Amino acid sequence: MHRYPRWPIHLALIGVSFVMLIPFYWVLKTSVTGENIFAYPPSILPKAPHPFYYVDVWYYIPFARYFLNSVVVSALAVVANVIFNAMAGYSLTRDFRAKPFVLLLFLSCMMVPFQATIIPAYLITGKLGLLDSYWGLALPQCSTIVCIFVFKASFDAVPRSLIDAARIDGLSEWRIIWKIMMPLAKGAIATNVILGFIWSWNNFLWPLIVTRSAEMQTLPLGLARFLSYQEDTTGALYAFCIMVLAPGILLFLLAQKEFIRGLTSGATKG
């Protein structure tokens, strides 16, 4: 077997990792020292770090309120997502007359990006009276095609004989789903939860359109508004960045495998 030296690969990858991690380090450094806002040349290591910019951010903006809003909206979206997508995925494993039409409908919905629908979606949400509310924020995100197909693939993998045996035993549809399908679809549920949560957590455009009052804003909105208030004059903006990024990074590190599996499996359209 032809062996080639390993160290150039390591060198290249370390270089790339450096480039990918430098922005994090730089922001972290500025959030604890407040330098590099006006000083030039910038210093590489933090001098006299202190955590007080984080305290400033906590009190200056209603961080707890924004965090709560984000959490509530994401939780609503994720719970609705799992329920609706599992139901839709299950029904796609059965044969019925209109099935090709429904499949076509779903696939074509995948081609319509959210950005192409913002204006009518805003008008519809207004007509429903849901502007500036948790449900209005969560509703468009309550079902995604990618996750429907993830569930469908996972339900398709359940051996037919198992379902037939259960039917012969006289179990009703509901019990079949609850007792047999769902436990075997744990991976799909985990994927749906992770993907749905991250998409909802990071969503910026829809809350920007739908929220009117300051107390219904979510974290990304709060961050963008903070930028326009404070400009770059203190380390507080970067402390806010770190506070906003930390939950996302933590969740990603915890659930890496599910996240990556969800992206790669869901992306190959069912």
Next chain:
Amino acid sequence: MAVASAVAHRPSRLTRKRTRQAVLIWCFLAPSLAIFLLYRIIPLLWNVVLSFSYWSPLRAMRWAGLDQYEDMVHDDVFWQSLWNTLIFIASAPVAIVIALGLALLVSSEIRGRDVYRTIIFISYPLMTVAVAIIWRWLFDERVGLINYVARSLHLVDQPIQFLNSFVWALPSVIVANIWQMLGFYMIVLLTGLQNIPPNLYEAAAIDGANAWRRFRRITLPLLKPSLFLCVVIGMLNSFTSFDLVYVMTGGGPGRATELLVTYIYKLGFSQTRFDYASAVTIVFFLLLVSIAWMANRLSGGEAGAVERD
């Protein structure tokens, strides 16, 4: 008599069960269908209707024919945003090539490749608003890190005003976008690479093919579906990069970084010109569909199947 009645009962019980099952299936489909109907299909159709009318929230709708589209043709901002969007889309293949190199490196048998994979991928699930703020500051002309490095290496004498110059603003946004998307492309390509059976490589090596020929003849063709997926997602992402542009430059100095999607937002929610914004949205959507279709044709349409002998 009893037999006849028994035969007469059975079919209706079966159809009752069938209709019950059909009702169940439609009930299960109903919530998702309702959401997609409400937030994808109806908005798309509403956009079409709006683009052919004059409408403001205070007045009734009037038929406008092609007037909105005619305004669009004469609108310089529209053409500028279209051009910017096309440049943005063209940057996706660059990122994919880099990601392919990274995927090849990471997929080789080295220690700690999971660590490298995590480090490179971590930028993707982050909040784009935060990423935009970070990169906006890295590109800052007074204290940004990039200017500092450029000046330390004596590449330039004066700091470059990246986000304020008509020439450098869009490339800066593109660089930030590539930084964020690189991990995603790499993961998709890694999965594709791992699906290539190694015995193909061994057979080719025995037949005397060197590394480059193995790459060209085995890796690339079998990676076609993954590459196609990356291209489609990359184009979709460039099309819809609202967060990054809005926070980093707000449309740029003048309209240098205005994308179609930010222009639509401004038209609808700053200028309240819903009807004209709908027309731009329709053009935006048609462009997206045609690009996806072209990419599908170029990739051959067939998901690469592995020929096993």
Next chain:
Amino acid sequence: MSDQDGVTPLWRKIIVNRFVLVPATIAVAIVLWNLYVSTHDHGVVAGRVVDADGRPVAGATVVLWVLNFTTYVEKTRATTDSAGRFVITDNDSHNIRLAAEKPGIGRSARVPVRLYFRAQDVELREALMLSGAS
């Protein structure tokens, strides 16, 4: 119910699962932090005033400024006792400044004090030093 074959019992599997361990640790840390805050937030700011030679100054006036958006406004004053100590009891901010002065001896610089939470009880480590003529 633990299995005799050595398979990990169910309760241990649930606890060691990272999706339980991490949120539980975070929740415990939050509870402990809130406990600490609620027992230390009386708004007491205490310190000493000395003159340029290090001797305690009695009867000096100490002024407390609190941060109001971007500027500091004066909130309250206190006077040092015979040992040069002062105690302010109604601080409700997280970002304050203190300055002391005594006519005839001098005034101190404005010392910024940043706290971890609003109305944190704090004892200044360095004394406010008066210098210069009034």
